[in-house]
Amino acid sequence: MEHNELRKKLREELPLPNELGWEQMQEGILEQMATAEQDRRGAFFFFNWKKLLVVSLLILNFSIMAYLIHLVQEKEELGAFPVAVEQPLSSHDPKSEESILESKTNTESPNKNLTNKITTPKSTENQLLINKNTSTSLRFLNNFIERSYDEEVMLYDVSEQRTVTNNSPLYPTIKYPIPTNKLVSQNAAFATLNSIIHPIESQKKAIVFPTANPKIEVITFKPHYALELSGGMNNWNTNYDEVSTEQNIRSVNETELTGYQLAANLKYYFNPNWYASTGLAFQQLNHRFNYENIKTEQVEERDALVGIAINSISGDSTFIRQDRSVDVTQKRSVQHYNQHQLLSIPVHLGYEWNYKRLALSGNLGGVFSVRSFSKGKTWVDSEIATYDRENQIYKKRFGLGVSAQVQLNYTLTNNFYIGGNIGHSNWLQNWSAEPTIRSRPSTTQISIILGRKF
Amino acid sequence: MNITKDIIARCKQKDEAAYKVIYQTCAPYVYAIIKNYLSEQEERKDMLQEVFAQIFLSIHRFDAKKGNFKPWVAKITANRCAVHLRSRNHLRVVFSMEEVVEEPRESLALLEQLNRADLEELLTSMPEGYRTVFLLNIIDGYTHEEISQLLKIKVQTSRSQLARAIKWIRRNANIQSGLLKLIGYGA
Numbered sequence: 001m002e003h004n005e006l007r008k009k010l011r012e013e014l015p016l017p018n019e020l021g022w023e024q025m026q027e028g029i030l031e032q033m034a035t036a037e038q039d040r041r042g043a044f045f046f047f048n049w050k051k052l053l054v055v056s057l058l059i060l061n062f063s064i065m066a067y068l069i070h071l072v073q074e075k076e077e078l079g080a081f082p083v084a085v086e087q088p089l090s091s092h093d094p095k096s097e098e099s100i101l102e103s104k105t106n107t108e109s110p111n112k113n114l115t116n117k118i119t120t121p122k123s124t125e126n127q128l129l130i131n132k133n134t135s136t137s138l139r140f141l142n143n144f145i146e147r148s149y150d151e152e153v154m155l156y157d158v159s160e161q162r163t164v165t166n167n168s169p170l171y172p173t174i175k176y177p178i179p180t181n182k183l184v185s186q187n188a189a190f191a192t193l194n195s196i197i198h199p200i201e202s203q204k205k206a207i208v209f210p211t212a213n214p215k216i217e218v219i220t221f222k223p224h225y226a227l228e229l230s231g232g233m234n235n236w237n238t239n240y241d242e243v244s245t246e247q248n249i250r251s252v253n254e255t256e257l258t259g260y261q262l263a264a265n266l267k268y269y270f271n272p273n274w275y276a277s278t279g280l281a282f283q284q285l286n287h288r289f290n291y292e293n294i295k296t297e298q299v300e301e302r303d304a305l306v307g308i309a310i311n312s313i314s315g316d317s318t319f320i321r322q323d324r325s326v327d328v329t330q331k332r333s334v335q336h337y338n339q340h341q342l343l344s345i346p347v348h349l350g351y352e353w354n355y356k357r358l359a360l361s362g363n364l365g366g367v368f369s370v371r372s373f374s375k376g377k378t379w380v381d382s383e384i385a386t387y388d389r390e391n392q393i394y395k396k397r398f399g400l401g402v403s404a405q406v407q408l409n410y411t412l413t414n415n416f417y418i419g420g421n422i423g424h425s426n427w428l429q430n431w432s433a434e435p436t437i438r439s440r441p442s443t444t445q446i447s448i449i450l451g452r453k454f
Numbered sequence: 455m456n457i458t459k460d461i462i463a464r465c466k467q468k469d470e471a472a473y474k475v476i477y478q479t480c481a482p483y484v485y486a487i488i489k490n491y492l493s494e495q496e497e498r499k500d501m502l503q504e505v506f507a508q509i510f511l512s513i514h515r516f517d518a519k520k521g522n523f524k525p526w527v528a529k530i531t532a533n534r535c536a537v538h539l540r541s542r543n544h545l546r547v548v549f550s551m552e553e554v555v556e557e558p559r560e561s562l563a564l565l566e567q568l569n570r571a572d573l574e575e576l577l578t579s580m581p582e583g584y585r586t587v588f589l590l591n592i593i594d595g596y597t598h599e600e601i602s603q604l605l606k607i608k609v610q611t612s613r614s615q616l617a618r619a620i621k622w623i624r625r626n627a628n629i630q631s632g633l634l635k636l637i638g639y640g641a
Contacts, residue, residue, distance in 0.1 A: 007592075007593050010486070010570075011487060013483050013486055014489065016485055020485065020499060025477070025506070026474070
């Protein structure tokens with residue numbers, strides 16, 4: 001059905017108010033054109049700054065995690081050469097070399113963990129072989145020794161053709177001043193030692209050994225990382241503030257339900273007890289919308305039978321009809337399951353207590369969240385309103401909150417552990433875009449954890 | 455509205471004098487359409503600027519062989535208004551306790567008896583979601599599919615919003631002696 005008359009009326013040209021003349025509007029229009037053209041150019045690169053920000057944050061997050069993992073691996077490689085790093089040396093004293101060689105005490109191993117063996121085959125006198133099962137590159141060893149020169153007095157000369165292998169356990173790291181024969185091997189027999197020392201002396205290089213008694217310093221802590229994967233359940237509270245009566249209606253009609261979450265977390269232990277952690281978590285928050293309304297309306301009933309009149313003498317009956325009002329009660333129930341999905345990046349500082357295989361920890365920090373999806377029904381402006389990707393009542397997608405967690409771990413092996421975690425987060429920002437509604441939700445989560453230290 | 459090919463050609467070359475001619479010719483018509491969609495005067499002014507900026511920027515796409523300039527301008531205006539309302543998040547999709555039933559459009563004949571001022575008053579009092587779908591469909595000729603894409607709502611939602619709009623009009627308008635009297639507001 002065409003409504004040309006209506007269309008014509010609603011499109012009748014209207015006299016422009018004075019403030020809308022060309023002279024008043026020209027500047028604004030040209031400015032808008034310039035802005036739009038700029039946006040068009042910019043849109044090529046920044047089609048959606050919010051999405052770009054989220055992607056950048058995620059990439060940054062993963063990059064930091066990857067970098068930290070790389071750092072740990074690098075440290076482990078460095079730790080594979082404890083002898084040179086941990087052996088302070090003094091100036092050359094040939095006499096002391098002999099006395100040390102004859103001394104039984106100095107031939108004893110300062111620590112069982114140190115099992116390096118240095119031998120020099122007769123056929124290659126200029127070679128100093130440090131035999132271990134795992135080989136490493138010559139370049140790496142040279143760098144390593146040069147670095148130790150900066151910090152200590154020269155250790156010993158190493159010929160260019162040496163080969164280095166290593167398979168010993170590396171921790172705990174041990175510091176001790178090493179005498180002449182210790183440089184060669186703590187396990188070697190005297191016969192072997194002589195055969196090793198001789199070619200070294202023949203090179204007339206300054207090999208200096210301390211005269212002090214060996215000291216053992218055990219370093220008990222080394223900064224390390226832990227990667228945790230967790231999954232569990234959550235419950236949340238919409239926390240509607242008392243802004244309007246609609247808040248009350250919402251609070252009554254909406255019931256929070258159990259949801260779930262999955263997370264990956266990286267912890268950095270910079271102290272035996274203290275650690276910092278960050279990661280990425282996915283959460284689905286559920287709640288149910290219930291609404292029931294009973295409405296009574298009066299319906300007009302035309303020519304309704306309202307009575308029968310009976311003539312008691314003749315027995316004739318007459319139907320009495322008239323218009324009347326009838327009350328009709330209508331009842332309507334609406335029930336809907338609502339969903340919010342979040343991606344969160346927590347940043348926490350924590351403290352851990354250890355007892356045998358158990359570790360109890362607590363952490364506190366902030367959480368940055370991105371709501372990727374909201375879908376459901378709620379109460380707005382005295383009506384039931386539907387919200388989804390297209391109709392965003394919860395328009396404000398970015399959130400900042402505070403969170404705290406308590407975690408109990410049980411160590412399974414040197415590296416692996418399992419645990420449980422209870423956490424609580426409180427968002428500081430209002431999620432709702434409606435002026436009459438204010439919601440700063442909080443969530444409580446319970447998770448089980450599988451972790452690996454490295 | 456008489457816009458010559460020469461004016462359009464000059465406009466394509468970013469001639470500000472041509473911009474002025476087009477503005478002065480089309481602005482009263484554009485303003486009438488904007489006034490239907492938006493109720494705040496300040497918002498109307500901003501929208502007028504936005505619409506003309508859009509017209510001048512996309513005038514190279516106007517093809518006189520495909521249609522007249524006036525409907526093309528009307529289309530841009532309605533489109534910008536709808537996008538603006540959508541982005542302002544005022545287009546809330548709501549449903550009341552009553553079931554949605556397709557409303558007979560005969561009741562719109564009541565509106566044709568009204569003058570422009572009464573129509574404006576009626577539209578201003580109509581809930582924004584109803585008004586937008588009503589104007590897009592009945593006045594500006596958008597189909598429900600087009601409305602759903604423009605407002606990013608479901609086709610069924612567009613239909614139900616229109617049904618409610620018509621019902622709202624019928625409920626709020628009472629004709630007595632050929633004059634419309636508004637009685638109460640609200641769905």
